Amino acid sequence: MSGVSWRGICLGVVLAWVISARAFAIDITVLPTDELQQRYEGLTHELRCMQCQNNSIADSPVSLAADLRRDVAEQLLAGQSDAQIRASMVKRYGNVILFRPPMQAATVWVWIAPLLFLLSGVVVAVVVVRRRTAMVAADDSTVDVEESAR
Numbered sequence: 259m260s261g262v263s264w265r266g267i268c269l270g271v272v273l274a275w276v277i278s279a280r281a282f283a284i285d286i287t288v289l290p291t292d293e294l295q296q297r298y299e300g301l302t303h304e305l306r307c308m309q310c311q312n313n314s315i316a317d318s319p320v321s322l323a324a325d326l327r328r329d330v331a332e333q334l335l336a337g338q339s340d341a342q343i344r345a346s347m348v349k350r351y352g353n354v355i356l357f358r359p360p361m362q363a364a365t366v367w368v369w370i371a372p373l374l375f376l377l378s379g380v381v382v383a384v385v386v387v388r389r390r391t392a393m394v395a396a397d398d399s400t401v402d403v404e405e406s407a408r
Contacts, residue, residue, distance in 0.1 A: 287331050294334050301330050301343055306355050314357065 289295045302316035307323045315323040315330075326347075333343045344356065353359040359368055 287327060289331060289334060297340060298331055298334055301334075301340060302327055304344070304357055305330070305347055306357055308351055308355060 287298060289298055299316065303314045305315045305326065307313045307315050307318035307320065307326070309320045309322045310318045313323070315326045330343060333346065338346075347355050353362075353365055359365040361369055
């Protein structure tokens, strides 16, 4: 190998390993008491990652979620209640940060839409079954009339 030393290769491999390890580092927050730790874990699973949308901040690997986890830990250590922490997050990001938004005029569709979709699915299924039953009955009567005519 001309121009490339083993030292340079090893340095490059170590550098790549350190960078990749940092990229996939898992943020583990340990709070001083079991009660605070349980509250932290509960809150971080209740709050939605604003970048991922389908993950909680506990499960999201992005830096925004890490910042939110750190913020939750700091607020817990400052003595704030779970409700105060949720309220501060809602104030900053809106109800979309909560996996279970409160029942309000602006969020009522979140609670009613699944029921409406289920009800419309049942109505469509009943209509389709009745029409098909009527079509089968009409086909059977047509066959009987043709056979008696012969």
